Amino acid sequence: MVALSQLLPTQFVLYADDGYASHVVRLLLEEKQLEYELLFIDDDRPDELAELNPYRTLPVLANRDVALYEINIIFEYLEERHQMPKLLPHTPKERALARTLAWRLQKDWLTNAYTLLTHPDSFDAQAAANAKKSLSDSLITLSPLFGRQEFFLSDEFGWCDVLILPLLWRLPQMGIVLPAHLCRPLIDYQNRLFKRSSFIKSIALTI
Numbered sequence: 001m002v003a004l005s006q007l008l009p010t011q012f013v014l015y016a017d018d019g020y021a022s023h024v025v026r027l028l029l030e031e032k033q034l035e036y037e038l039l040f041i042d043d044d045r046p047d048e049l050a051e052l053n054p055y056r057t058l059p060v061l062a063n064r065d066v067a068l069y070e071i072n073i074i075f076e077y078l079e080e081r082h083q084m085p086k087l088l089p090h091t092p093k094e095r096a097l098a099r100t101l102a103w104r105l106q107k108d109w110l111t112n113a114y115t116l117l118t119h120p121d122s123f124d125a126q127a128a129a130n131a132k133k134s135l136s137d138s139l140i141t142l143s144p145l146f147g148r149q150e151f152f153l154s155d156e157f158g159w160c161d162v163l164i165l166p167l168l169w170r171l172p173q174m175g176i177v178l179p180a181h182l183c184r185p186l187i188d189y190q191n192r193l194f195k196r197s198s199f200i201k202s203i204a205l206t207i
Helices: 018-030 046-051 071-081 090-115 124-147 159-170 180-193 197-204
Strands: 011-018 037-040 061-062
Touching: 011 018, 011 124, 018 061, 018 090, 018 159, 046 061, 061 180, 090 124, 090 159, 159 180, 159 197, 180 197
Parallel strands: 011 037
Antiparallel strands: 011 061
16 A cells, blocks of 8 residues: 655655546646656555545545545646646636536536446447437537637647547547548647647556
8 A cells, every 4th residue: 555644745646547537637647747656456446445535436646635536626636736837727717717618528528438438348339329429520510619729729738628638539449530521620639739748648657
């Protein structure tokens, strides 16, 4: 068991798997340039995980002071405690709008993605087909938005980009192929940001 009490205030332990949510937190930590130890956990969840998270879900981000296990709470904690680089805008209005957009991404795109990425034991073929069509149609429809600014509806890399990139990385896993003639702005966006150093580090940890 990791001795969390012996960590420095800026050190973290990330209990994670190879799923979407764990990838989001890895990308967050890399973007914030924070020091952490990655403990990769397979289907057998150790007893120590229950001590940190009663639901035994992943990821769990822990240090000597706190253990967190929901990606939005983890994000807000890191954004408040480690403010540079900032992943939310500067004004209250802009931050509220960014949070609202992030909520919509999670409710619409990520809900469908979770259906497609579900464990084979609980996979529902009809639900997956509906989710695949809904997510594909939405990505195609909203693709032009990715061409308006360097990042997703922003001139600076932010929380919405952190949520989107691990999803786009998993499109092949979900059986979704973006039609190039309809999705050029989105394809250009993902190809450009997949080369970002924080993203490369976030995927190198599990390759």
